[in-house]
Amino acid sequence: xxxxxxxxxGMVILEAGSALKIKTGSWRAAYKPRWIEENCIQCLLxxxxxxxxxxxxxxxxxxxxxxxxxxxxxxxxxxxxxxxGNKAIVMEEEVR
Amino acid sequence: xxxxxxxxxxxxVANALRQVEPxxxxxYPITPQTELMQRFSSFVSDGKVKTELILVxxxxxxxxxxIGAAAAGGRVATATSSQGLALMWEMLYIASGFRLxxxxxxxxxxxxxPINIHCDxxxxxxxxxxxxxxxxxxxxxxxxxxxxxxxxxxxxMDIRLPVMICYDGFIISHSIERIExxxxxxxxxxxxxxxxxxxxxxxxxxxxYGPLILPDLYMEVRRAHAxxxxxxxxxxxxxxxxxxxxxxxxxxxxxxxxxxxxxxxIVILNSAAGTTxxxxxxxxxxxxxxxxxxxxxxxxxPYEEIGKALKHLKAVCVFDRADAFGGSFGPxxxxxxxxxxxxxxxxxxxNKIYGLGGRDYMPEHAEAVIEELIKIAKTxxxxxYKEYIGVxx
Amino acid sequence: MVTPLNLKELSKKELRFTxxxxxxxxxxxxxxxxxxxxxxxxxxxxxxxxTGCLEVSSCISTYTAWKVPxxxxxxxxxxxxxxxxxxxxxxxxxxxxxxxxxxxxxxxxDGGTYDIGLQSLSGAMERWHDMLYxxxxxxxxxxxxxxxxxxxPTYADTTTCPAGSVIPGxxxxxxxxxxxxxxxxxxxxxxxAPSHWPDLMKKVRKALEIPGPKxxxxxxxxxxxxxxxxxDAILLSRLAVDTCFWPLYEVEKGVVRVTYKPKEKKPIxxxxxxxxxxxxxxxxxxxxxxxxxxxxxxxxxxxxxxxxEIFASxxxxxxxxxx
Numbered sequence: 001x002x003x004x005x006x007x008x009x010g011m012v013i014l015e016a017g018s019a020l021k022i023k024t025g026s027w028r029a030a031y032k033p034r035w036i037e038e039n040c041i042q043c044l045l046x047x048x049x050x051x052x053x054x055x056x057x058x059x060x061x062x063x064x065x066x067x068x069x070x071x072x073x074x075x076x077x078x079x080x081x082x083x084x085g086n087k088a089i090v091m092e093e094e095v096r
Numbered sequence: 097x098x099x100x101x102x103x104x105x106x107x108x109v110a111n112a113l114r115q116v117e118p119x120x121x122x123x124y125p126i127t128p129q130t131e132l133m134q135r136f137s138s139f140v141s142d143g144k145v146k147t148e149l150i151l152v153x154x155x156x157x158x159x160x161x162x163i164g165a166a167a168a169g170g171r172v173a174t175a176t177s178s179q180g181l182a183l184m185w186e187m188l189y190i191a192s193g194f195r196l197x198x199x200x201x202x203x204x205x206x207x208x209x210p211i212n213i214h215c216d217x218x219x220x221x222x223x224x225x226x227x228x229x230x231x232x233x234x235x236x237x238x239x240x241x242x243x244x245x246x247x248x249x250x251x252x253m254d255i256r257l258p259v260m261i262c263y264d265g266f267i268i269s270h271s272i273e274r275i276e277x278x279x280x281x282x283x284x285x286x287x288x289x290x291x292x293x294x295x296x297x298x299x300x301x302x303x304x305y306g307p308l309i310l311p312d313l314y315m316e317v318r319r320a321h322a323x324x325x326x327x328x329x330x331x332x333x334x335x336x337x338x339x340x341x342x343x344x345x346x347x348x349x350x351x352x353x354x355x356x357x358x359x360x361x362i363v364i365l366n367s368a369a370g371t372t373x374x375x376x377x378x379x380x381x382x383x384x385x386x387x388x389x390x391x392x393x394x395x396x397x398p399y400e401e402i403g404k405a406l407k408h409l410k411a412v413c414v415f416d417r418a419d420a421f422g423g424s425f426g427p428x429x430x431x432x433x434x435x436x437x438x439x440x441x442x443x444x445x446x447n448k449i450y451g452l453g454g455r456d457y458m459p460e461h462a463e464a465v466i467e468e469l470i471k472i473a474k475t476x477x478x479x480x481y482k483e484y485i486g487v488x489x
Numbered sequence: 490m491v492t493p494l495n496l497k498e499l500s501k502k503e504l505r506f507t508x509x510x511x512x513x514x515x516x517x518x519x520x521x522x523x524x525x526x527x528x529x530x531x532x533x534x535x536x537x538x539x540t541g542c543l544e545v546s547s548c549i550s551t552y553t554a555w556k557v558p559x560x561x562x563x564x565x566x567x568x569x570x571x572x573x574x575x576x577x578x579x580x581x582x583x584x585x586x587x588x589x590x591x592x593x594x595x596x597x598x599d600g601g602t603y604d605i606g607l608q609s610l611s612g613a614m615e616r617w618h619d620m621l622y623x624x625x626x627x628x629x630x631x632x633x634x635x636x637x638x639x640x641x642p643t644y645a646d647t648t649t650c651p652a653g654s655v656i657p658g659x660x661x662x663x664x665x666x667x668x669x670x671x672x673x674x675x676x677x678x679x680x681x682a683p684s685h686w687p688d689l690m691k692k693v694r695k696a697l698e699i700p701g702p703k704x705x706x707x708x709x710x711x712x713x714x715x716x717x718x719x720x721d722a723i724l725l726s727r728l729a730v731d732t733c734f735w736p737l738y739e740v741e742k743g744v745v746r747v748t749y750k751p752k753e754k755k756p757i758x759x760x761x762x763x764x765x766x767x768x769x770x771x772x773x774x775x776x777x778x779x780x781x782x783x784x785x786x787x788x789x790x791x792x793x794x795x796x797x798e799i800f801a802s803x804x805x806x807x808x809x810x811x812x
Contacts, residue, residue: 018552019508048496150572165574169577
C-alpha cells in the first residue's frame, strides 16, 4: 500500500479502469459456468448480460469465459437460449 | 489607473467577480448575500461577463454544482451566508477534500435559531475546520481586494484549495464606502489564465473523482491533505506582495495596529476592528500603550506568527462575534490561546462575546474593555475570563 | 457513423465499465451500466453517481472500474454535481477551449433519486441542463442493508418495514417518480428494463440525441435485497415487464407511448413468488394482499394505456388535419 506522500491531490484516480487489477474470479463459491461451443448460436446475450464482463468476444465471435473475473452468478447459463433445447452454458461444480 | 467609487461591500465583491470573470458561478439567494449575486446576474444578462450562471434550488446544490464545475476544469465562484453556509456543510468538506479551488464570498450572518438576518460570525466559524482557507475582511475595500487575491491563492498549484472571503453582513455588505477599484485588465492580468488540474472534461484521459477510501488508506489521504495547509501562509504572502505592487495596498496574514510597543492588546475580526482602532487612537493619545491584531488569514491559522506578535503583551482581550455553546471560550479565543500556550511568558488572556445577531458594537464597549485590560496589566487580577458585552441583564 | 444496436457490432466496442468492480455476483446494476454505455458508444461521456452500491463498488481505493470521466461527490446531489460539470462544458465550449461533443449521464440508485436526491434532480431538470439522469432502481436502500425507499413496492419486506405479524411489509404505495419527472415538462422521460435491452438501448440513444434534460427509470433486480437466486436478474426483469409491474413506456415531449405490451399479461404471483421479500404474502390468510397488489397493478396499467390512447387519438387528429 502507498504511503501518504504518494497520495495524489484530491485522491483523484488517474488510471482509468484500474479495477481490472482486482480479480473477482476468486469470489466464486461452488459453481462455475462451462461453455459448450457446439450448442452456441453466437447470440452474444451472455456477453451482454454478464455483470462482470467475463465472457470474451473477439471480432463479434464468442470465446471462452474469463474466469479471472467470473463471480459464478449463473445468469449467463439461465439466459442462454442454446441450440434446439441444449444449453451452451452449464453451471458445474468448481474444482479447486 | 484606479477608479474611486462609492459602493457597498456586495457591490464591490460583485465587481471583483465581474473583473475576474469565472467560467461558472452558482448561486442561491440568502440575505445579506443576495444582492451580490443579483448584481452579478445583471453582468451576465448584460453580456458583461461570459460566465455560465447556475441558479440552483438550494445552497447544497450551489456548492455541489461548483464542485462539479471545478472538477470539470475551470474557474468557479459562489457566495452565501448563514443558513446557506450551514446547508452547504457536507459539501464544504468534499470541496476541500477534492482540492478544488472554488472561491466563495461568505457575507457573515447569525445562525438560527432564533432566525436573524444580521451580522455575527457563527456561520463562518462553524465552517472553520472544513478545510477551506478563510480570508477575513474589515471593510468593502478589503473584501474586494481579498476576492481578487483569493483566486490566486486557491488556484496556486501548491495549494488547490477552496477559499472563503468573509465580510460582515449589512455592516459591510450594505453600507456605502469609498473604494478603489483596479482596472479590469489589471485584475485579469493579476489572476491570469486558469490552469486546470485533473480536468474531468479531458475525456481522453478519464479520471475518477470521489473513490471510497477504507481504513487501509484513509489516514494516508487525510495526512497528505493536512500537509497542503503548510504551504498556504507562504502563498498568501507572495500573492499579497504582488498585489501590493499592482494596487499599492499591503496585506499580510494579519494586521498589526500599534502593537509593537504595546503592553495591552485587542484581537478582533472584521468590521469591529475599525471602531476599535479609533478607540485605541484615543487611548494612545492619553499615553496608554495599546495595540490591535486583526487576523486576515484565519484558516489555516498562522499560530507561530500570531504568537510572536502577541507574546510580549501583558494582557489581551480576544473579541468573538460567535459563541461556542458548551465549549469553554469563543472560537477565535481558542486559537489565540493556542498560539500563546507554548511561551513561558505570555499575556493574560480574556474573552468577550459581542455583537451577536447584529447587536451594535459601540466605542464604549471598546473603552470598557480597554479600562479592564489596563487594570489587569497593572494588578494581574482577572475579574472574569469570559464575558458577554452589550447584553441586557 | 452510428454504431448499429446489434450485439455483434456492439461487442467490438470498448467496455467503458470494466470488470474488477466489487458489486455482488448476479447484480443487475453493472449490466444496466454496460447497456447505457454501449448505447452511448459513439460519444465521449462523463458520468456522475450518487453514493450507493454502484458508487462504492466501482471506485475503491486506487481502483476504478470507470473508463470514462466519473465523479461522485455525495448522496443527494449527483444531478447538481453533474449540472456543474455540464455548465463548465458549456462555458469552455463557448470560449473555444473544447470542441468535442460530450454527453453527460448521471447513474444513481433509487434512494439517491426518489428520496434524498429528488430536490437536486428536480432543480437540474427545471434548469434544463443537457444531461440524461438514469435511476438504476432496485427498489430499496441496498447499500446500507435493504431499507425501504420511496421506490419500494407495497408489501415488500425490507429491514425497516419488515413483514411482521401485524404489518405485512411496506404499507404505502411506491412513488411514481417517472410520472413526477414527466410532469416537469422535460423533453424525454422513459421507463426501461434490462431484459428488454433493445428497448432500453434505443431509449438511451433517443435521450442522448435530444438536447436538454432527460430522465430514465431502469428496473434493476437485486438478488441480495429481494432474496432471490443470483442467476435470475434478467428473468425477474422480464417477469416485472410481463406482469405489468414495471411497464415499459416513454413520454416524449409530453406524448405517452407504451413501448412494449405483453401479449398475455401474467398474474403478479409469477413475479412475487420468486422473491423472498414477498414470501409472507403467500402465507395462508393473506391472499387478499396479493389481490390488492394485482388490483393496483391493473389500475396503473389501464391508466397508462388510457393516457397513451388520449395522445394516440390526438396524433390521428393531427394527421387528418394534414390530409
